[in-house]
Structures are given as C-alpha cells and as structure tokens.
Amino acid sequence: MRILLFTGKGGVGKTTVAAATAVRAASAGHRTLVMSTDPAHSLADSFDIPLTSQAQQISINLWAEQIDAQERLESNWRDIQDFVVSFLNWTGVDAVEAEELSVIPGLDEIFSLTDVKRHADSGRFDLLVVDCAPTAETLRLLSLPEAMNWYIERIFPVERRLVKTIRPLLTRLTSMPIADDRIFAAVERLHRNLDGVRQLLTNERMSSVRLVVNPEKMVIAEAKRTYTYLSLFGYRVDAVVVNRIIPEEVEDPYFGKWKDIQREHLETVRDSFQPVPILTARLFDREMVGIDLLAEMGAEVYGDQDATAILHRDEPMRIRKQGTSYVLSLRLPFTEKGELEVFRKADELFLRVGSYKRNLVLPHTLQRLEVKEASFVGDRLEIRFARDAGTPARAGSR
Ligand SMILES: Nc1ncnc2c1ncn2[C@@H]1O[C@H](COP(=O)(O)OP(=O)(O)O)[C@@H](O)[C@H]1O
Ligand SMILES: [Mg+2]
Numbered sequence: 001m002r003i004l005l006f007t008g009k010g011g012v013g014k015t016t017v018a019a020a021t022a023v024r025a026a027s028a029g030h031r032t033l034v035m036s037t038d039p040a041h042s043l044a045d046s047f048d049i050p051l052t053s054q055a056q057q058i059s060i061n062l063w064a065e066q067i068d069a070q071e072r073l074e075s076n077w078r079d080i081q082d083f084v085v086s087f088l089n090w091t092g093v094d095a096v097e098a099e100e101l102s103v104i105p106g107l108d109e110i111f112s113l114t115d116v117k118r119h120a121d122s123g124r125f126d127l128l129v130v131d132c133a134p135t136a137e138t139l140r141l142l143s144l145p146e147a148m149n150w151y152i153e154r155i156f157p158v159e160r161r162l163v164k165t166i167r168p169l170l171t172r173l174t175s176m177p178i179a180d181d182r183i184f185a186a187v188e189r190l191h192r193n194l195d196g197v198r199q200l201l202t203n204e205r206m207s208s209v210r211l212v213v214n215p216e217k218m219v220i221a222e223a224k225r226t227y228t229y230l231s232l233f234g235y236r237v238d239a240v241v242v243n244r245i246i247p248e249e250v251e252d253p254y255f256g257k258w259k260d261i262q263r264e265h266l267e268t269v270r271d272s273f274q275p276v277p278i279l280t281a282r283l284f285d286r287e288m289v290g291i292d293l294l295a296e297m298g299a300e301v302y303g304d305q306d307a308t309a310i311l312h313r314d315e316p317m318r319i320r321k322q323g324t325s326y327v328l329s330l331r332l333p334f335t336e337k338g339e340l341e342v343f344r345k346a347d348e349l350f351l352r353v354g355s356y357k358r359n360l361v362l363p364h365t366l367q368r369l370e371v372k373e374a375s376f377v378g379d380r381l382e383i384r385f386a387r388d389a390g391t392p393a394r395a396g397s398r
Contacts, residue, residue: 001120001206002308003128005235008212009222010134013243015042016288016297017212017281018131023291024298024307025127026062033063033119036131037112041066043131048290055119059291063125065115072111079186110144110194117196120206127308135226143233143356149195150359201235208238208310215242215265224272224334229356231331236314240273241301242266244283272334277311319363325386326366333379342383344371349383 006018015036022034033055036043043066044051049058053068088098119128201207209230213223223240230237245266246259270278281300288297298307305311316331332340332353341352347367349360369385376382 001123001126001128003116003120003130003200003207004308005130005132005201005207005209006212006241007132007135007209007226009219012212012214012219013241013281014134014212015046015131016294017210017241017243017301018129019043019046020288020294020297020301021210021307022062022064022127022129023059023294024302025129026059027295028306028308029061030126030308031061031063031124032127032129033065033125034129034131035065035067035115035119037067037069038131038133039069046289046294067112067115069112072114075111077111077190079182080190083183113197113201114193117193117200120200135222143229143358144194146198146233146358149191149198202233204236204313205310207236208312209235210239210241211237212241212243213269214244215262215269217265220265220269220272225354227273228332228334228353231314231316231333232351232353232356232358234316236316237273237276238311238314239277239279240269241279241281242269243281245280247282275312276314279311319365322384325372325384326369328362328366328383328385329377330381330383331379332381335376335379335381337376340381342371342374342381 004018004021006014006021008014015038018036019034022032026032034043035055041051043064047058047064049064051058051064051066053066053071055063055065058064085095085098089095113130116128116130119125211223211226213219227237245262246255250259266278266280279301281297284293284297286293288294301307314331318329320327320329328349330351335353339354341350343350347362349362349371351358351360366385368387370388372384372386374381374383
C-alpha cells in the first residue's frame with residue numbers, strides 16, 4: 001500500500017499531476033484511489049467527470065473522490081462542538097456567535113485527511129493519491145495532528161480525572177455545562193483518528209510527498225520553504241515535479257527569453273533539491289483534461305519509471321551513537337541559523353523554524369540525557385546529547 005501526496009503553490013498543476021499519476025498507476029494494474037482535499041472541485045474538472053464524497057470507479061482500477069470537508073467536519077466534530085457551543089452560551093455569548101466561534105479555521109481540511117486513513121485501513125486500494133490544497137493550508141493541515149496530539153495528551157487525562165471527581169459537586173453548585181463521557185469519547189476518537197493519519201503520512205515505507213513546481217522564481221522559493229517545513233514534521237519528499245516547461249521545439253522568438261529563464265530556474269531546482277529526483281513535464285498545447293490526456297501527461301512525467309515506487313529515500317530524522325553521546329540529526333534544508341530556535345524542556349525538544357513549531361517528544365534513549373550542542377552539518381541540524389558530567393548514572397542504567 002502506497003500513499004502519494006501532491007502539493008505546491010496554487011495553479012502550478014498539482015491536481016493535473018496527481019490525476020495523471022493516478023491514471024498511470026491504474027493502467028499499470030494498481031487499484032488506485034485519487035482524492036482531493038482541496039475545497040475547489042478541480043479533480044472533477046481534471047477528469048471531466050462529476051465526483052462525490054464517495055469513492056466512485058471512473059475507469060479500470062481507478063476510483064476518485066472529492067472529499068466533502070464539511071461532512072467530515074460534522075461527523076468528527078459535532079459532539080465536541082455542541083459542548084463548546086453550550087459552554088459559550090452559558091458564558092453569555094449569543095447562540096449564532098457561539099456557533100461561529102466553535103469552528104476552528106482549517107479544521108474542515110484536516111478532517112478531510114481522516115478519509116485517507118479510512119481508505120488505507122479498508123485495504124481496498126494499492127495506492128492512494130492525494131491532491132492537497134495549496135501549500136500554506138496543506139502545511140497547517142499536516143502539522144495539526146501533531147499539535148493536537150500534544151494538547152490532548154497533556155490536557156485531557158488531567159481534565160478527565162478532575163471532572164470525574166468534581167462533577168457531582170459542580171452540578172450541584174452551578175449550571176455550567178461540564179463535559180461528559182460522550183464528549184471525552186469524541187475527543188479521544190478524534191485524537192486516535194488524527195494520530196492515525198499522522199502515522200500513516202510519516203510512514204517511510206508507505207507515504208511520499210511530491211512537490212509540484214513551475215520553473216518560476218517565486219514558485220521555487222515557496223517550494224523550498226515547503227520542503228523545509230515538511231522535513232521538520234517528518235514527511236518525506238521523494239520527487240519534485242517541474243511542470244509547464246516550454247518544449248525545445250518551440251522556436252517562436254516570443255518564447256526565446258522565456259526558455260532561457262526556465263532553463264536557468266530548472267538548473268536552480270536541480271541544485272537546490274539534489275539528491276531528490278527531478279521529474280519534468282512540458283507545457284502542452286492544450287489543457288490536460290480527461291483520462292486520455294492525463295495518461296499522456298503521466299507518461300511524460302514518469303517516462304519508464306514506476307509512478308508508485310519510492311523515488312527517493314529521505315531520512316528527516318535519525319539518531320546515531322557517537323562515543324558516549326547520541327546525535328539526533330534532523331534534515332532541515334534551506335534553513336538559516338537565525339531562523340531556527342531549539343530548546344529542551346523535560347522530555348521534549350522544542351523546534352521552531354520561521355513561524356512553524358514542532359514539539360518533538362524525545363525517544364527514551366535521549367530523554368535521560370542533556371543537550372550539549374547543536375550545529376548545522378550540511379543541511380542537517382545535529383544535536384548532541386550526553387549525560388551531564390555531574391549527574392551520577394541512575395540505578396539500573398549502564
Ligand atoms: N503541463 C501542462 N500543460 C498544459 N496545461 C496544463 C499543464 N499542467 C496543468 N495544466 C492546466 O492548467 C490548469 C491548472 O492546473 P491544476 O492542475 O488545476 O493546478 P493546481 O491544482 O496546482 O491549482 C488546468 O486547466 C490544467 O489542465
Ligand atoms: Mg488543484
């Protein structure tokens with residue numbers, strides 16, 4: 001089972017490349033489902049077939065689904081939301097306002113991803129191709145399970161215990177709505193779902209991200225940032241697809257300059273992302289809509305390669321032993337030292353790159369050690385952990 005995520009700036013051709021990949025994989029015999037988390041219904045436009053939120057077969061070995069984010073939000077969030085609304089009402093917020101406040105922006109998109117897990121668990125498909133919303137949203141979306149995890153693991157167990165003991169007292173003293181077991185169950189279900197999604201999407205044997213770009217300066221700059229953040233959260237990029245390259249045979253002088261510019265940018269992409277493989281697709285002479293043209297596009301992008309293969313093995317995080325120390329090495333491409341903040345708190349490592357933050361719960365081996373130094377070696381941040389000289393070895397540990 002494989003999961004391929006396609007992301008990139010709006011308009012670069014994500015949906016088209018994702019659909020083309022799905023068509024190609026299906027014709028190679030893989031039972032393939034292509035799904036879009038982008039609220040714009042472009043997947044249906046790309047196939048030129050109406051789609052719904054149920055996976056529907058559109059060709060041999062090929063299924064497609066346009067995820068209905070609102071519907072997923074309802075089924076995952078309703079119980080919790082009802083509680084939040086009644087709580088807000090109790091504090092004096094009016095009903096309509098409370099309803100509005102209870103919807104966290106971006107939450108609908110994250111629930112779309114729970115469909116990825118549902119389909120992965122079903123065992124019906126060999127390949128899931130996910131056409132993600134444009135970059136910024138995707139990133140927020142991908143980092144959410146981890147952020148959510150962090151809160152839920154810390155806040156909920158405490159809260160739950162507290163509520164169990166004081167609820168009888170509280171209900172006697174106040175009309176304040178108190179979360180009941182149904183709400184806790186809903187939160188726990190949600191947590192399990194999101195955690196499951198994250199585990200799937202960061203699983204190295206299963207999931208790869210493919211970045212789609214055009215040979216244009218701003219698009220490439222954004223793709224580099226995306227790459228950094230994906231690495232920060234442990235997602236693996238196995239290819240960059242450069243789409244809309246003006247073909248050699250175009251000789252119209254009007255495009256001469258464009259061709260030079262594109263050639264230069266293509267070179268930049270190769271230099272910047274190496275050793276990640278670069279795939280290319282020319283600018284076709286028409287919109288690439290419908291299964292036949294998508295098949296042509298797929299052939300162009302992958303040539304003789306298997307579209308479902310892991311095209312590059314990235315290793316965003318690894319730990320190695322060095323004498324008596326351990327080195328935690330994180331791949332953080334295109335990161336300037338000034339943008340990075342690292343600190344340790346109890347059993348966690350706090351990392352920030354630009355506006356993105358990650359709380360990394362340290363593996364057991366590192367938890368009992370101290371951070372000694374952090375430095376960049378190439379595009380990897382290496383953090384050395386060792387036992388504090390003053391701290392005696394704990395009983396039982398060697
Ligand atoms: N290489 C290409 N040659 C010609 N048309 C393309 C190419 N790639 C994409 N298109 C067209 O560009 C439009 C936008 O592509 P789309 O895949 O929807 O972009 P995105 O999903 O990144 O917003 C579509 O009409 C698509 O058919
Ligand atoms: Mg799209």
